[in-house]
Amino acid sequence: MTRMDLRGKTALITGSTGKIGRFLAETLAQEGVQCLCQYHRQDRLANKLVQDIRRRGGRAFAFRTDFRDAAQIRRLFQEAQRYGPIDILIHSAGLFEKTPLKNCTEQQIEDLIRLNLTVPLFLTRLFVKSRPSYGRKRPFAKVLFFADIGAFRPWRDYSVYCAAKAGLTAATRSLAKELAPGITVNAIAPGIVEGTIRNRKEAAERQARIPLGRFVPVKDLMEAVLFLLKTDSMTGEVLAIDGGAVL
Numbered sequence: 363m364t365r366m367d368l369r370g371k372t373a374l375i376t377g378s379t380g381k382i383g384r385f386l387a388e389t390l391a392q393e394g395v396q397c398l399c400q401y402h403r404q405d406r407l408a409n410k411l412v413q414d415i416r417r418r419g420g421r422a423f424a425f426r427t428d429f430r431d432a433a434q435i436r437r438l439f440q441e442a443q444r445y446g447p448i449d450i451l452i453h454s455a456g457l458f459e460k461t462p463l464k465n466c467t468e469q470q471i472e473d474l475i476r477l478n479l480t481v482p483l484f485l486t487r488l489f490v491k492s493r494p495s496y497g498r499k500r501p502f503a504k505v506l507f508f509a510d511i512g513a514f515r516p517w518r519d520y521s522v523y524c525a526a527k528a529g530l531t532a533a534t535r536s537l538a539k540e541l542a543p544g545i546t547v548n549a550i551a552p553g554i555v556e557g558t559i560r561n562r563k564e565a566a567e568r569q570a571r572i573p574l575g576r577f578v579p580v581k582d583l584m585e586a587v588l589f590l591l592k593t594d595s596m597t598g599e600v601l602a603i604d605g606g607a608v609l
């Protein structure tokens with residue numbers, strides 16, 4: 363099995379101020395990856411993240427972007443490329459909202475589809491255009507999306523989010539074929555990640571319904587991320603890491 367050596371590579375990580383995103387940047391920086399960290403509102407957290415990485419000897423830069431604006435997406439990509447060709451694209455930014463159709467707005471539907479499905483396609487398009495030699499024989503660049511087990515086992519009142527994530531899993535498989543053999547495209551579909559549900563009673567009830575009886579530790583997600591980025595033998599995979607919740 364061939365493996366990508368991550369050291370010296372450059373990754374664009376969206377949603378780097380999120381519960382998962384901040385660990386993505388730290389984990390990749392520890393592997394010697396230069397991290398280009400997109401965020402939206404949390405300036406202080408983004409700056410602290412890049413400062414912490416630099417203090418440990420890594421390379422990281424923060425980019426403020428509102429993905430609801432297509433011009434800002436293009437600008438992010440242009441600015442990010444100043445730090446070298448992007449080898450790894452990780453889309454972790456997302457929006458999670460309950461949208462019972464009777465009560466939700468058209469804008470909510472637009473935003474949920476946009477953040478969870480349209481933006482990863484826009485970014486992958488820019489990524490591919492920036493790496494025209496993607497027809498090379500062996501993987502030299504990687505795309506990793508964050509889906510959700512709601513794509514496979516949708517919940518009531520979350521039709522828009524679940525539809526967007528289901529679309530993202532379909533895009534993962536289709537793009538894997540389109541971009542092979544030079545670029546691999548995989549996704550992780552997490553179950554509920556530790557720390558996401560703050561209400562203790564609700565957390566206990568939810569955990570009781572998961573076969574392995576616990577939420578997903580971020581550390582386990584990071585191990586999967588590194589595996590999917592390093593291996594040159596998988597593409598089009600949507601890996602559920604969920605304690606069996608999807609069963």
Ligand SMILES: NC(=O)c1ccc[n+]([C@@H]2O[C@H](COP(=O)([O-])OP(=O)(O)OC[C@H]3O[C@@H](n4cnc5c(N)ncnc54)[C@H](OP(=O)(O)O)[C@@H]3O)[C@@H](O)[C@H]2O)c1
Binds near residue numbers: 376428429430
């Ligand atoms: N946490 C879970 O239990 C879980 C479970 C299954 C799937 N997932 C998926 O995993 C991914 C990461 O989850 P997470 O829990 O880390 O998410 P999160 O904590 O909600 O973070 C969302 C990220 O997206 C950014 N963002 C939000 N709106 C934006 C906009 N309009 N423009 C640009 N960026 C925007 C946020 O930036 P700011 O914070 O700077 O505003 C933040 O960095 C998501 O795709 C999510 O759907 C998560």
